[in-house]
Amino acid sequence: MARKGKVTVVGAGFYGSTTALRLAEYDIFETVVLTDIVEGKPEGLALDMNQSRSIEGFETKVIGATTTPDGAGYEATANSDVVVITAGLPRKPGMSRMDLIGVNAGIVRGVAENIAKHSPKAVIIVVSNPLDEMTALTQIASNFPHNQVMGQAGMLDTARFTNFVAEKLGVLTSSVKTLTLGSHGDTMVPVPSRCTVDGKPLSDLLSQTEIDELVDRTRNGGAEVVALLKTGSAYYAPSAAAARMAKAVIEDSGEVMPVCAWVDGQYGISGVYLGVEAEIGKTGIRKVVESALTPSEVEALKVAAEAVRAKQADVKEL
16 A cells, blocks of 8 residues: 655653554554654654564554754654644643643643744644643744644544443444534533434433533543543543544545634634634645534533633743
């Protein structure tokens, strides 16, 4: 098969390394680059992944590169088609995503500036927390067009909602369709009106109280994992979401996904990065898809937009 393109994953923690391996195992990229500031870590992980190629049957080459905050080592990432930014500290039990904003802002800004220098045409997928704010900061620091920068949130939150519904009803996850929009946090907007099980509305199968409980669990899905792990945060489901977004970019698939994208007029909202459905292709966000929502869901989306707008404005100074 023809492999094409280069994808870089910045940050070789559990999230980044798992994302890199998923991307390599797709066997559609020519090269996957994994970077980290811990000397030797990305090189060691890349060597390990490459040694699995004959077992798993993929030929994508994985390259590890140690980088420094002043930009050394980023030469290995040059001319990437897609960059996934996972760099930054993970949450600890009791921490909110917003607790990370100060320290992670400095890290993400430096990464974005270096990526812009070496890969000016790359599509950037941000996964560092707090997600909505770090996506906005990445666009500001890189000075890329808004369509080239997106955040991974809705894909993950939708997957969590889907899983909880499937478990509640004892059905296959493949029979469940859900959707979450809004912010990656307290103003997340799960969309029950768009949720079905084998084509039947979720409201026909569960009471409003039961749906509300699943919605609340979805909003707190990350915190639930963090509390159980004690150290570190989720990475299997998040990496699957980020990798699938990168795949849609390199394949220019046009797939519609819930992502953090720049909203400019849709739903009566403008000038903010927000979780919406968007068509994904080689240029990043082809267009935001404004789908049918109930009046209460649209209102919740507007509330989410205003909640993240001020924080996104603040990151310009971080």
